Amino acid sequence: MSLRERASGLTDRVWSAVAGDRTNRLIERLGRVRDGDPWFDKRGLDTVRRRPVDDGSIERRRGYQRYLGVAFAGLLVAALWYPALAGVGVVGCATAAVGVGAVRGRFYCNHLCPRGGLLDGYVRLFSRGNRTPDWFKHPLTRAAVGLVAFGLLGTGLYTAWQRGGSLGVPFLTMLGVSTLVAVGLGVVYHQRAWCQVCPAGTLSHAVHRVAEALGRDPAPRVEVDADACVSCGRCGTVCRQEITPGQYADGEVTDHGDVFSLGGPEGSTREADGVVDHGDCLQCSACVEECPTDALSLDEE
Numbered sequence: 001m002s003l004r005e006r007a008s009g010l011t012d013r014v015w016s017a018v019a020g021d022r023t024n025r026l027i028e029r030l031g032r033v034r035d036g037d038p039w040f041d042k043r044g045l046d047t048v049r050r051r052p053v054d055d056g057s058i059e060r061r062r063g064y065q066r067y068l069g070v071a072f073a074g075l076l077v078a079a080l081w082y083p084a085l086a087g088v089g090v091v092g093c094a095t096a097a098v099g100v101g102a103v104r105g106r107f108y109c110n111h112l113c114p115r116g117g118l119l120d121g122y123v124r125l126f127s128r129g130n131r132t133p134d135w136f137k138h139p140l141t142r143a144a145v146g147l148v149a150f151g152l153l154g155t156g157l158y159t160a161w162q163r164g165g166s167l168g169v170p171f172l173t174m175l176g177v178s179t180l181v182a183v184g185l186g187v188v189y190h191q192r193a194w195c196q197v198c199p200a201g202t203l204s205h206a207v208h209r210v211a212e213a214l215g216r217d218p219a220p221r222v223e224v225d226a227d228a229c230v231s232c233g234r235c236g237t238v239c240r241q242e243i244t245p246g247q248y249a250d251g252e253v254t255d256h257g258d259v260f261s262l263g264g265p266e267g268s269t270r271e272a273d274g275v276v277d278h279g280d281c282l283q284c285s286a287c288v289e290e291c292p293t294d295a296l297s298l299d300e301e
């Protein structure tokens with residue numbers, strides 16, 4: 001084959017890559033990101049009236065999440081030279097997640113977590129938007145992830161201490177590996193899939209449940225107006241935690257992933273009373289924004 005024919009074949013391949021289906025799908029997806037959130041497949045739901053655009057608060061939050069994501073990537077890179085930074089980051093973020101968790105549940109995960117910013121700000125551009133399997137968010141899976149993470153970290157710290165090495169390296173290893181897993185899960189499923197099993201998020205969830213049991217006021221929760229809800233399911237298509245708030249209008253609801261509900265892979269079923277009291281709600285308001293009939297509200301004060 002002549003050089004000219006090879007060059008022509010290469011040009012054809014580049015052009016078909018640029019103009020092919022995959023590229024068109026990516027461009028379409030980026031457009032959808034600009035207009036809204038491409039979590040899950042929404043086919044069949046577009047006949048429902050869209051409510052007017054929100055007041056911009058979610059868009060503003062997405063803006064600073066992107067900065068958080070850049071800061072997180074910067075920390076990871078800087079920690080390659082100064083591993084102690086990874087230790088400061090991990091301990092600081094875990095402490096903040098648990099501290100805020102006692103008062104506001106998983107508020108931290110959506111509003112302040114730098115890795116959450118990376119996932120929401122950037123990984124979602126490449127996410128396939130699939131739901132995770134039910135077993136993935138089961139409390140035992142979450143417990144196993146926590147045990148493996150803290151077990152490996154503890155072992156690494158002990159070994160580094162015995163050998164007189166840097167204690168930052170085990171933190172950097174854990175941060176790097178868990179971020180790779182989070183990004184991989186984010187691409188294969190949806191961008192916040194990792195957040196359903198993240199040990200810091202699980203601790204935040206558990207601490208808030210304990211604080212509630214000790215008499216502390218619950219975190220702000222999404223409320224559902226049963227008269228306005230038309231059970232379209234659209235709210236469940238945007239929830240990063242795979243909660244469907246409309247199911248909490250009344251009747252029975254099945255919770256997946258509640259740390260204190262060992263309901264098996266099918267989740268646990270209980271009576272709903274119009275309040276989304278799921279411990280993994282990030283208080284992000286995405287469902288409130290998405291509901292076409294204004295059936296949802298979240299008082300963030």
Ligand code: SF4
Nearest residue numbers: 229230233235246291
């Ligand atoms: S709460 Fe809104 S979005 Fe969710 S099912 Fe009901 S009407 Fe649909």
Ligand code: SF4
Nearest residue numbers: 239281282284285287
């Ligand atoms: S506010 Fe709504 S969309 Fe956001 S995590 Fe809670 S239930 Fe899901």
